[in-house]
Amino acid sequence: MKHTEIGMFTGTAGGPPVAERSSDGERDPSLLMKGRSLAAELLDRRQRVPLAVGVVIAALALVPVAILPSESAIYAGIANPSPTLHTYTAAIVVAGVVVAIRATRGFLTGLLLWAPFLVWLIIFMISAWDPSARTVSGLLQLALGAITFAIGVAGEAQDRARSFLVWAFAIAAWIQLAAILLASIGLPLRRIGGQQALDVLGRATGLTSHPGELAKLLFFCGLCALMLPQRTTWERWAAWLTLGAVLVGVSLAQSRSVLVAIISMIVIFVLLELTAGRWQRRHFVVIGITLALGAASLPWLIARFSADPSGGARGHVAKVAFHAIEAHPWAGVGPNGYVAVVGATDPLTAGGVPVHNVFLLSAAEVGVAGAFYLWLPFLVVAARAIYYTWRTRGSDLAARVVVSALPGIGLIAMTGWGLMQGPYFLIFSLVLGYFGARAGTGSGQVGDGLN
Numbered sequence: 001m002k003h004t005e006i007g008m009f010t011g012t013a014g015g016p017p018v019a020e021r022s023s024d025g026e027r028d029p030s031l032l033m034k035g036r037s038l039a040a041e042l043l044d045r046r047q048r049v050p051l052a053v054g055v056v057i058a059a060l061a062l063v064p065v066a067i068l069p070s071e072s073a074i075y076a077g078i079a080n081p082s083p084t085l086h087t088y089t090a091a092i093v094v095a096g097v098v099v100a101i102r103a104t105r106g107f108l109t110g111l112l113l114w115a116p117f118l119v120w121l122i123i124f125m126i127s128a129w130d131p132s133a134r135t136v137s138g139l140l141q142l143a144l145g146a147i148t149f150a151i152g153v154a155g156e157a158q159d160r161a162r163s164f165l166v167w168a169f170a171i172a173a174w175i176q177l178a179a180i181l182l183a184s185i186g187l188p189l190r191r192i193g194g195q196q197a198l199d200v201l202g203r204a205t206g207l208t209s210h211p212g213e214l215a216k217l218l219f220f221c222g223l224c225a226l227m228l229p230q231r232t233t234w235e236r237w238a239a240w241l242t243l244g245a246v247l248v249g250v251s252l253a254q255s256r257s258v259l260v261a262i263i264s265m266i267v268i269f270v271l272l273e274l275t276a277g278r279w280q281r282r283h284f285v286v287i288g289i290t291l292a293l294g295a296a297s298l299p300w301l302i303a304r305f306s307a308d309p310s311g312g313a314r315g316h317v318a319k320v321a322f323h324a325i326e327a328h329p330w331a332g333v334g335p336n337g338y339v340a341v342v343g344a345t346d347p348l349t350a351g352g353v354p355v356h357n358v359f360l361l362s363a364a365e366v367g368v369a370g371a372f373y374l375w376l377p378f379l380v381v382a383a384r385a386i387y388y389t390w391r392t393r394g395s396d397l398a399a400r401v402v403v404s405a406l407p408g409i410g411l412i413a414m415t416g417w418g419l420m421q422g423p424y425f426l427i428f429s430l431v432l433g434y435f436g437a438r439a440g441t442g443s444g445q446v447g448d449g450l451n
């Protein structure tokens with residue numbers, strides 16, 4: 001069969017393989033042929049990059065389990081108190097090697113944006129920071145963020161025909177919803193014990209360890225759902241139902257900031273359609289689903305705001321963070337060192353309550369300039385998305401999705417610290433790298449997504 005090059009993605013010309021005829025002249029069943037076609041693709045070397053990305057998503061979104069050591073002391077940092085091999089650590093390293101070999105140019109392009117930050121880490125690890133196991137664990141976490149971002153950038157060029165990443169996150173959303181439903185009937189797939197079980201009582205956790213973690217994961221699943229192709233009826237239903245599943249999961253997790261973030265993302269996405277003159281009746285379905293589930297969340301929203309109208313001790317921990325930044329403006333206290341170092345002078349921080357703002361947290365840990373270098377790749381993605389949304393009047397779907405998500409991402413970033421923690425920082429890096437690379441390519445135009 002003849003193969004053609006489509007950008008950096010190798011496609012197949014001439015349509016799907018023709019079914020072989022049996023001895024009686026009848027074609028083989030279509031399902032059998034689809035199975036053969038899928039098996040052939042899985043064995044095809046050109047599919048190794050999308051498959052590697054899929055393995056990373058599965059490890060991050062479904063089984064983020066510690067392997068070695070399997071248990072460690074509880075520490076409220078961006079990483080464990082000592083270097084830990086997780087399922088996603090192994091998946092990212094293997095995928096990084098595969099992607100670096102198969103899509104070298106895209107991988108290096110992604111890493112280039114992280115070069116200033118990586119150099120910054122090396123300089124201060126040598127000259128200023130405590131070379132403890134805790135610091136090394138934080139360095140590894142940040143380095144994995146750079147690698148996953150580069151995987152997203154390089155993987156996008158290999159994934160334009162299939163949109164494998166967005167479908168993988170859609171599947172992850174449904175698996176998380178299934179885990180929530182099983183837990184609701186007394187069959188949890190993951191149990192949470194100790195004091196934390198009391199803290200999350202009545203809130204869904206899915207396969208994660210905390211409702212906030214589940215909500216953040218589902219936010220990125222929802223972001224990807226907006227990018228799902230809708231060229232056929234079944235694809236359209238799959239996209240809409242996935243978006244509904246994401247909203248249900250976030251509502252059951254009872255995360256205030258993420259619920260507001262995902263509703264704002266959907267509303268902005270549809271409004272950008274309206275301003276570009278591409279309003280269609282199907283958008284009423286999307287708005288209707290969003291408003292209905294938002295209304296269904298009002299009881300727990302009212303209850304949580306009544307119990308905690310000021311957001312807990314956020315004001316206090318923010319002041320503590322500003323003092324830490326003033327004391328260590330250049331080098332910070334070291335990656336993953338906020339609670340250990342700042343907690344020496346603040347009892348609440350020592351008790352495991354870091355500042356609930358990732359920008360302040362990053363500035364306190366790696367210095368003000370280091371924090372700028374850390375967020376620089378994401379700022380480049382945001383600027384690129386804004387530019388192509390304006391230039392194409394919203395017809396660049398990937399750019400429009402990112403622009404729609406920016407206020408929600410900002411809200412999540414400024415009301416918690418989980419966006420820098422564990423697998424969720426890596427999911428953030430992977431998705432933003434992928435969408436940043438997709439913006440401006442001409443792939444995913446009107447006719448895809450919720451258009």
